[in-house]
Amino acid sequence: MARPRKRKEIFALGNEAVVEGALLAGCSFYGGYPITPSSEIMEIMAARLPLIKDGVFIQLEDEIASMGAIIGASLAGRKVLTATSGPGFSLMQENLGYAIMAETPMVLVNVMRGGPSTGLPTSPAQGDVQQARWGTHGDHPIIVLSASNVQECLDMTITAFNMAEKYRTPVILLLDEVTAHTREKIAIPNQGEFEVFSRTVPSMPPEWYKPYEETVRGVPPMPPLGSGYRFHVTGLTHDRNGFPTQRPEEIVELMERIHRKIDQFFYDIQLVDTIDTADADVVVIAYGSVARSAELAVRQARENGVRAGLLKLKTLFPYPRRQTEKVLAHARTLVVPEMNMGQMSREVKRVNMGRASVRTINRIDGQIVTPSEILKVIMQG
Amino acid sequence: MSEITGNEIIHQYLRHNKKFPHVLCAGCGHGIVLGTLIRSIHTLGIPKDDVVIVAGIGCSGRLAVYVDFNTVHTTHGRALTFATGIKMASPRLNVICIMGDGDALSIGGNHLIHAARRNIGVTALILNNNIYGMTGGQSSPATPEGATTMTNPYGQLDASFDTVALARGAGANYVARGTVFHVKRLEGIMEEAISRPGFSVVEAITPCHTQYGRKNRYKTPVDMYKWLKKAAVPIERFEEMTEEQRRDRLPIGVFVAEDRPGFEERYLALQAQMRAKGGK
Ligand SMILES: Cc1ncc(C[n+]2csc(CCOP(=O)(O)OP(=O)(O)O)c2C)c(N)n1
Ligand code: SF4
Numbered sequence: 236m237a238r239p240r241k242r243k244e245i246f247a248l249g250n251e252a253v254v255e256g257a258l259l260a261g262c263s264f265y266g267g268y269p270i271t272p273s274s275e276i277m278e279i280m281a282a283r284l285p286l287i288k289d290g291v292f293i294q295l296e297d298e299i300a301s302m303g304a305i306i307g308a309s310l311a312g313r314k315v316l317t318a319t320s321g322p323g324f325s326l327m328q329e330n331l332g333y334a335i336m337a338e339t340p341m342v343l344v345n346v347m348r349g350g351p352s353t354g355l356p357t358s359p360a361q362g363d364v365q366q367a368r369w370g371t372h373g374d375h376p377i378i379v380l381s382a383s384n385v386q387e388c389l390d391m392t393i394t395a396f397n398m399a400e401k402y403r404t405p406v407i408l409l410l411d412e413v414t415a416h417t418r419e420k421i422a423i424p425n426q427g428e429f430e431v432f433s434r435t436v437p438s439m440p441p442e443w444y445k446p447y448e449e450t451v452r453g454v455p456p457m458p459p460l461g462s463g464y465r466f467h468v469t470g471l472t473h474d475r476n477g478f479p480t481q482r483p484e485e486i487v488e489l490m491e492r493i494h495r496k497i498d499q500f501f502y503d504i505q506l507v508d509t510i511d512t513a514d515a516d517v518v519v520i521a522y523g524s525v526a527r528s529a530e531l532a533v534r535q536a537r538e539n540g541v542r543a544g545l546l547k548l549k550t551l552f553p554y555p556r557r558q559t560e561k562v563l564a565h566a567r568t569l570v571v572p573e574m575n576m577g578q579m580s581r582e583v584k585r586v587n588m589g590r591a592s593v594r595t596i597n598r599i600d601g602q603i604v605t606p607s608e609i610l611k612v613i614m615q616g
Numbered sequence: 617m618s619e620i621t622g623n624e625i626i627h628q629y630l631r632h633n634k635k636f637p638h639v640l641c642a643g644c645g646h647g648i649v650l651g652t653l654i655r656s657i658h659t660l661g662i663p664k665d666d667v668v669i670v671a672g673i674g675c676s677g678r679l680a681v682y683v684d685f686n687t688v689h690t691t692h693g694r695a696l697t698f699a700t701g702i703k704m705a706s707p708r709l710n711v712i713c714i715m716g717d718g719d720a721l722s723i724g725g726n727h728l729i730h731a732a733r734r735n736i737g738v739t740a741l742i743l744n745n746n747i748y749g750m751t752g753g754q755s756s757p758a759t760p761e762g763a764t765t766m767t768n769p770y771g772q773l774d775a776s777f778d779t780v781a782l783a784r785g786a787g788a789n790y791v792a793r794g795t796v797f798h799v800k801r802l803e804g805i806m807e808e809a810i811s812r813p814g815f816s817v818v819e820a821i822t823p824c825h826t827q828y829g830r831k832n833r834y835k836t837p838v839d840m841y842k843w844l845k846k847a848a849v850p851i852e853r854f855e856e857m858t859e860e861q862r863r864d865r866l867p868i869g870v871f872v873a874e875d876r877p878g879f880e881e882r883y884l885a886l887q888a889q890m891r892a893k894g895g896k
Contacts, residue, residue: 264705285887291704293883295697296730303690303697303727304704307670310688311705333691460686460702461709463665467631467681469689478634478681 242422249388249415250275250318253344253408254283255423256392257316261431262342264291264313266304268323271356272412273346276318298323302330302343309339310468312459314396314433318344322353324363325370331405332371333470338447338457338493340399340434342392344408346415349601358601359412361523364578367407368552374490376497378406378504379552383526385419391549397432398504402496403454409551411574413524413603437464446477447489453496498553505555508547509562511537515544517613518566520559520583522548525572525604532609543613554582563590570612572596572604629654629664631684639678643837645796645822649743650679652799652820653712656806667710670699672724674716674750675824676743693723696731699738707737707880710810717744717758721777725757728817732786735814737878740788741806742779742817745824753827764831779819780871789814791872795821797844798868805870814878821848821866 247255253276257265265280277294284290291308295301298319305315319327324345334341347363349355354362363370367379378398382391388410395406437444437456446466448455458464467477472489474480497504510533512518517536521529526547536543546562548555562569569591571580580595587593594612598604640646657667664685671680673692680687686709690698695713703711720728720742731738747765748754755765757777764771783791790812794802802820809816823829823840834840847866849857854867877885 264701266701285883285890288891290887291883293700293704295700296726299694300697300700300727300730303694304701307688307698307701307703308705309701310698311702311709313705315701329691330694459706460668460688461665461706465664465684465686467687467689469681470691471689476633 240425242424244420244422246418246420247385248275248418249382249385249410250346251279252385252388252421253318253392254279256389257342257396258283258287259389259424259426259429260314260393260396261433262314262316262396263287263289264305264308264315265317266293266295266301266308266315267317267319268295268298268301270320270323272348272415273318273320273344276344280316298326299330302327302334305341306330306334306337306339309341310460312462314400315341316344317341318346320346320348321350321363324366328370332373332375334405335371335375335377335493336470336472337468338403338455339405340403341405342395342399342408343405344392344410346410346412348412349599355601357412359524359574359603360601361409361411361525361574361578363409364551364575365581367409376404376494377552378402378404378497379409379550380406380506381409381522381549381551382414383523383547384414385417386421387549388414389421389423393429393431394506397430400432400434401454402500403434403457404497409523411523441465445475447473447475449475449488449492453492453499501553501557504550505553505558506549507555507558508549509558510545510547512544512546512562514542515562515566516542517568517570517616518544518546518562519570519572519609519613520546520548520579521572522551522579525574528604528606529572529609531606532613535606535610536613539614541613548579551579554586556586559583559586563587566591568592568594568616570594570596570609572609574598574604625655625658626651629658629683631682634682638682640675641826643825644675645745645824646676646679646743648796648799649741649802649820649822650683652803652806653741654683656803656810660807660810662710662810666708667712668702669712669714670695670702671714672716672719674719674748676714676716676749677719679714693719694727695719696724696727696738696740700731700734700736703736703738703880704883707884710739711737712739712741712810714741714743716749717742717746717779718748718756721757721779721782728783729786732783732788732815732817734879735787735789735876737814737880739809739816739818742819743822744779744819745822745828747824747828749824749827753831765828779817783817784872788817788872789874789876790816790870792817792870793819793821793866793868795844795848795866795868796823797841798848801868808870808873812873812875813881814874814876
């Protein structure tokens with residue numbers, strides 16, 4: 236019997252781990268524009284992709300072009316990635332909406348920096364949480380993931396690609412500067428040790444194919460451009476054939492389907508880690524590097540006799556409602572520390588509906604949230 | 617209703633499952649440009665599956681809906697960026713971008729410059745009607761100085777962009793201009809543009825009587841086509857004209873015709889070299 240291959244261990248930056256994860260997931264196309272603190276993702280891709288069969292790296296003239304290029308490449312059948320930070324993310328929003336409407340898989344990494352505007356280029360912040368949710372115009376579903384350490388950067392990037400392909404949608408991975416620029420030892424999983432999902436391609440004859448047809452999962456199959464399935468792709472509201480429509484019933488059908496295909500799979504999509512939440516009176520809800528501070532604070536609180544727990548959000552949107560409901564069954568207090576003025580605590584309060592008391596810790600000065608800050612609030616009950 | 621016989625080339629390329637009528641005004645030049653594009657693809661014998669039409673937003677952008685190729689209707693001004701991604705992902709495909717003058721020169725101006733600089737193997741077809749047609753006749757970067765539009769009721773102050781000079785300056789491989797009055801010549805230009813490697817820019821002058829003509833002394837489509845007939849002169853003749861004769865004249869023909877390899881070709885060559893050196 237073959238011995239299981241040992242996992243290769245490397246010492247990597249969060250941004251580097253994103254690249255490893257993307258390549259493991261089958262990413263073969265990167266289009267981007269540099270911006271701190273995300274640039275390493277682009278630089279490493281520039282070195283790696285030309286060495287890989289069919290690997291394409293292209294530096295575009297701006298973030299708008301980056302999004303256009305990766306959407307085009309995705310329509311041509313590739314697994315695609317771009318990475319950016321705050322101001323670049325803002326520029327990407329119009330085409331992000333296009334990718335949602337045209338159901339184009341892609342992964343967009345935003346290493347957040349302080350804002351608004353050019354803000355704090357090299358300081359940690361979590362200021363784009365609501366931009367990730369609502370940055371593009373119109374009503375739309377979105378999948379937003381996060382990572383709190385370097386290993387998770389790799390793992391969540393693979394997850395992001397899988398979800399993008401599975402649900403035919405853009406997936407945003409929101410990192411903060413601390414996570415992106417921390418160097419840690421990580422294990423690279425061997426092929427076969429993790430799931431790699433690729434979009435479903437149609438198997439019916441081209442004449443039968445309807446590009447935006449209703450299916451059981453709500454996700455229509457997607458052929459690459461040039462493979463014999465000729466159809467129309469548009470950002471306009473379209474019918475099942477992909478042609479623009481203004482008929483109320485067709486508009487509603489499309490909008491409901493693109494929402495449903497994501498909302499109904501919350502068990503697959505809404506990922507959290509829990510530490511000591513089963514009996515916790517006080518539950519900290521955190522994400523990104525702040526979740527690491529929170530983990531230490533929760534352990535220290537337990538040592539001090541307080542029944543504290545941590546709900547670490549790995550999926551930010553759709554907001555993990557079920558998992559929050561679970562801790563709300565007994566928690567008296569929810570503590571939400573974050574590096575912004577309260578962008579995720581809004582979601583927590585929305586789900587909480589006044590049941591527990593919600594305490595927020597907000598840092599907006601480009602500094603990290605420390606374990607002792609969180610501990611202090613936990614100890615206040 | 618006239619009978620559709622299916623003998624016309626266009627009938628082999630229109631989408632029969634698309635609900636007609638189309639969105640264009642009667643007399644609009646855009647349909648003529650689409651006709652020349654289809655006939656040139658037909659003449660070149662390129663299979664439908666190998667053609668991707670990428671279009672921007674505007675009346676011109678809507679052309680992609682009606683033709684039976686792989687068609688991608690993108691965001692305003694961004695068609696070339698999508699096209700760049702498609703071409704890099706699948707270099708074997710013939711990628712043709714249909715853009716309006718507002719689309720290509722205003723909001724998409726930066727992408728046009730960089731597509732030319734990169735010399736990406738895409739054909740850019742710019743339908744210049746001197747105006748923003750779809751949004752109701754506001755001025756575009758191609759609106760002539762002094763002309764009247766909805767957003768400069770007292771006359772356009774800005775100078776008008778010269779698409780040919782811009783594309784040539786930025787490094788396009790092939791640059792040509794034609795008009796919808798000179799259909800045969802436009803068709804020839806289109807064939808050459810599609811066949812060349814690298815980035816090709818074809819500017820097609822196409823009248824919009826609805827939004828531009830009616831405010832600028834050309835009330836009917838016929839007035840506009842008469843203007844095209846009079847204004848356009850082949851570049852060879854234009855060059856021999858005096859400064860005085862050149863006024864209000866529009867040189868048409870081929871301005872740049874080179875055969876430099878496209879970005880995708882250069883990338884693939886570099887990749888082969890790097891992989892031979894020890895890549896995976
Ligand atoms: C980002 C953005 N800005 C503005 C618009 C509105 N818009 C739609 S078409 C158009 C201009 C169309 O003019 P042109 O590109 O010259 O094409 P034409 O309609 O004349 O063929 C504009 C400004 C838009 N759709 N998107
Ligand atoms: S508004 Fe002008 S460009 Fe648009 S369809 Fe009518 S004539 Fe053509």
